[in-house]
Amino acid sequence: MTIHKELSIPYLKTIGIVNNGFNGRGFQNPHSVTIGPDQKIFVLNRCDVARRKAIRIGVMNYDEDYLYEFGYGFGSGEGQLALAVDMVFDSTQRIHVTDEFNNRVNVYSETGEYLTKWGESGSGEGQFDGPSGITTNSKGEMVVVDQRNNRVQKYSNDGQFIGQWGQSGSREGQFNLPWGVCVDGFDNIYVADWRNDRVQKFDDSGNYLMSIGSSTPHDSKLLRPSSVAVDSLGNIYVADWGNERVQVYDDNGVFVNTLRGEATLSKWAKEYFEANPEEKETREISDLTPDLPEHLNSPYHISSQTESYFWGPVSLCIDAYDKLYVVETNRHRVQIFQGAK
Amino acid sequence: MMSTQDVKLMAHLMRRAGFSATRSELEKFLDKGYEQTVEDLLSPGDPGNMPDDLIRRYHVEQSELRELSGAGAYWLYRMITTNNPLEEKLTLFWHGLFATGYAKLNQARALLNQIDMFRSYGLGNFKDLLIKLSQDPAMIIWLDNNDNHKDAINENYGRELLELFSMGIGNYTEDDVKECARAFTGWTLKNAEYMAMRAGKDSIWPYGRIAWHYEYRNDDHDEGKKTFLGHEGNFNGEDVIQIIVDQHATAKFVATRLFQFFASDDVDSESHDQVISEMVDAYFDSGYEIKAVLRTLFNSDYFKSQECMYSRVKGPVESVVGTARLAGSYQQPHLDVDKLWFQTMFMGQGVLAPPTVEGWHEGVEWIDSGSLVERVNYAAKEFGDTTKSGVRDIITRLSRTYSEQINVPDLVDGCLDLIGPIQVGDNTRDSLIDFVSEFSDNNVLDISSFDSKGSKCVAQTLGLIASTREYQLA
Structure with a gap:
């Protein structure tokens, strides 16, 4: 076991710009990111109420070339999504997207063809009340957080129920509106136990192993964690949503670092300012990391006024090269860091 | 033992100092008594409203607060679920008096920060409230104080501070306006140039809105001597506000506006003047405390009189929020909560979007044929759903008070009682009875289960009562 007293996690770049319309490059309240074939980056746009009919997945590469997008509109019809939360590729390169309103998982091909759906409303086996986080393990099984049923469920990648664990509560193995989920290289399962302010780690069978974030020193405690990811060395990254930051722990759950966000202008943002030089001019003489008055010093308020900081970090993803992708739904962008090499 | 009069008086207080109250809430207040309830309303504790984390998780637009409808819905959630109704009602009052709108700001977060400020200071000292208002970034952009410089004043904020926010026209001169503006030079917001440009262009790029906060620029403040309302000195904004709050005109203005919002749309009788005079005394005796002014009002004989009851037209927000609370x-977070904000807009009072700096024209002007249809349809939809907890509570109380097999007149009278109590004329009551009778067998309806025909009839009757003139009055 290695304890990383100082874990360097350098910032790499930002991808994104707010998209105020109904299609095209840019993001609209992104809620999840996953990496597909050829390192293509898939971003799930949950979309606000005004633009929800354009709920979609945008596809780009690391160089910020916007490649294509797909979506079938807002609703409960075939291929449609209402409140999309998370997505993941399965072992056959199909994308599974959770929908916490429709209580189902939609399945699409890599190019956006709608294939099928699985799950239905309820609290029995194979049923959901608010499916949120989704991931897949080395056996090709799908692991889904069933938030309002306060449990984790396992399915085959064609939606056949395999097993479940968890119940409402705050003890080991219990949950309070859990959100995100991930697995590590040993198929251990990490669940962002949102309203219990912790991440719980389980083995592949759902046996409780440890909790992270609830008994650490005060300044490193989690507040409403939304997502979790693990790099190839076992370091654990937690989207500390309520504190607008990412907390990093070693494989033993010992706190090692905090990321607050350091976004720079994306390629698309630079192009915007090239077309709007007067706005760029006033921006350049502004202080965009100001000291704030006391009454606005909550993490939420700080982030709402400090553009480079994380604001609404809802989802994390680690790619095959240990790059960490932090999705900020309120800032319509993804900040990318280099995780442990 | 509570009397009918006690219930009526408490319901009146809660319609005015809140957004109506369910029968369960009324019973709790009645246990405490009227004066203690007034004190509790004036000393709000934990609001117990829907938590921010739940709202932000399920409503991305209410987390980001980029646009108007999401921000409006966010505030409506709070009004509907708060345990501190007067705190929210008074915040709505200040929002109407110090009317600041989204149209020019293009910044919903700043507006909600202003609403938070009203919530924090609204029951406190009027001087503190005016200082915070003058430092509020939304107000600064709304009335151009970011363009008020020591070498080129902009009078807009100084003028409205005197005319619309404190003293009223006729109590100051044009020179006072200019001197007031000079005192507020340098009161601006951080990165004013960039933020004003973004507001002007409605720019959300590249990464959404950047919220605002106040900044004082000493190098842009006019340090010269000023003459204001007969006082001379090197006044800054705080000094000017001290002079303003000391004016009798200010006390009368504030007392009158509070009286019109909480007691009577019109000020047209000696009893009205008497209460306002007592409110003015409370203002000075307490050192400008709004809480003291409101305590005087709510405990006055006039406020508790039959004359005061049902003498105001409910504003659209009162109507929407009150009905939602009763129903x-x-x-819990609801997919379509944004429609609530649109509902207030269609009825003529979109929160965070007052038509001008003068706010909304209230009283009978709230009602026209279009807005009345919106009110009636909205209430009918809210009350017409027997899955709602408030509707179920009324059905349960009816079956407990009368019988699971309830006769038609009892059903009508029970609904009128539990939705208010509301007293309607004989013709209205007869019409309601005729309506309900059509659903009954031998003038009796079964309300033993929530999905029975009788229970559905109760829900429809509540919706029908909500269309009466009496329900539209507070």
């Missing part, structure tokens, strides 16, 4: 709606 038990929106207690």
Whole structure:
């Protein structure tokens, strides 16, 4: 076991710009990111109420070339999504997207063809009340957080129920509106136990192993964690949503670092300012990391006024090269860091 | 033992100092008594409203607060679920008096920060409130104080501070306006140039809105001597506000506006003047405390009189929020909560979007044929759903008070009582009875289960009562 007293996690770049319309490059309240074939980056746009009919997945590469997008509109019809939360590729390169309103998982091909759906409303086996986080393990099984049923469920990648664990509560193995989920290289399962302010780690069978974030020193405690990811060395990254930051722990759950966000202008943002030089001019003489008055010093308020900081970090993803992708739904962008090499 | 009069008086207080109250809430207040309830309303504790984390998780637009409808819905959630109704009602009052709108700001977060400020200071000292108002970034952009410089004043904020926010026209001169503006030079917001440009262009790029906060620029403040309302000195904004709050005209203005919002749309009788005079005394005796002014009002004989009851037209927000609270709606995050904000807009009072700096024209001007249809349809939809907790509570109380097999007149009278109590004329009561009778067998309806025909009839009757003139009055 290695304890990383100082874990360097350098910032790499930002991808994104707010998209105020109904299609095209840019993001609209992104809620999840996953990496597909050829390192293509898939971003799930949950979309606000005004633009929800354009709920979609945008596809780009690391160089910020916007490649294509797909979506079938807002609703409960075939291929449609209402409140999309998370997505993941399965072992056959199909994308599974959770929908916490429709209580189902939609399945699409890599190019956006709608294939099928699985799950239905309820609290029995194979049923959901608010499916949120989704991931897949080395056996090709799908692991889904069933938030309002306060449990984790396992399915085959064609939606056949395999097993479940968890119940409402705050003890080991219990949950309070859990959100995100991930697995590590040993198929251990990490669940962002949102309203219990912790991440719980389980083995592949759902046996409780440890909790992270609830008994650490005060300044490193989690507040409403939304997502979790693990790099190839076992370091654990937690989207500390309520504190607008990412907390990093070693494989033993010992706190090692905090990321607050350091976004720079994306390629698309630079192009915007090239077309709007007067706005760029006033921006350049502004202080965009100001000291704030006391009454606005909550993490939420700080982030709402400090553009480079994380604001609404809802989802994390680690790619095959240990790059960490932090999705900020309120800032319509993804900040990318280099995780442990 | 509570009397009918006690219930009527408490319901009146809660319609005015809140957004109506369910019968369960009324019973709790009645246990405490009227004066203690007034004191509790004036000393709000934990609001117990829907938590921010739940709202932000399920409503991305209410987390980001980029646009108007999401921000409006966010505030409506709070009004509907708060345990501190007067705190929210008074915040709505200040929002109407110090009317600041989204149209020019293009910044919903700043507006909600202003609303938070009203919530924090609204029951406190009027001097503190005016200072915070003058430092509020939304107000600064709304009335151009970011363009008020020591070498080129902009009078807009100084003028409205005197005319619309404190003293009223006729109590100051044009020179006072200019001197007031000079005192507020340098009161601006951080990165004013960039933020004003973004507001002007409605720019959300590249990464959404950047919220605002106040900044004082000493190098842009006019340090010269000023003459204001007969006083001379090197006044800054705080000094000017001290002079303003000391004016009798200010006390009368504030007392009158509070009286019109909480007691009577019109000020047209000696009893009205008497209460306002007592409110003015409370203002000075307490050192400008709004809480003291409101305590005087709510405990006055006039406020508790039959004459005061049902003498105001409910504003659209009062109507929407009050009905939602009575029906038990929106207690959990709801996919379509944004429609609530549109509902207030269609009825003529979109929160965070007052038509001008003068706010809304209230009283009978709230009602026209279009807005009345919106009110009636909205209430009918809210009350017409027997899955809602408030509707179920009324059905349960009816079956407990009368019988699971309830006769038609009892059903009508029970609904009128539990939705208010509301007293309607004989013709209205007869019409309601005729309506309900059509659903009954031998003038009796079964309300033993929530999905029975009788229970559905109760829900429809509540919706029908909500269309009466009496329900539209507070």
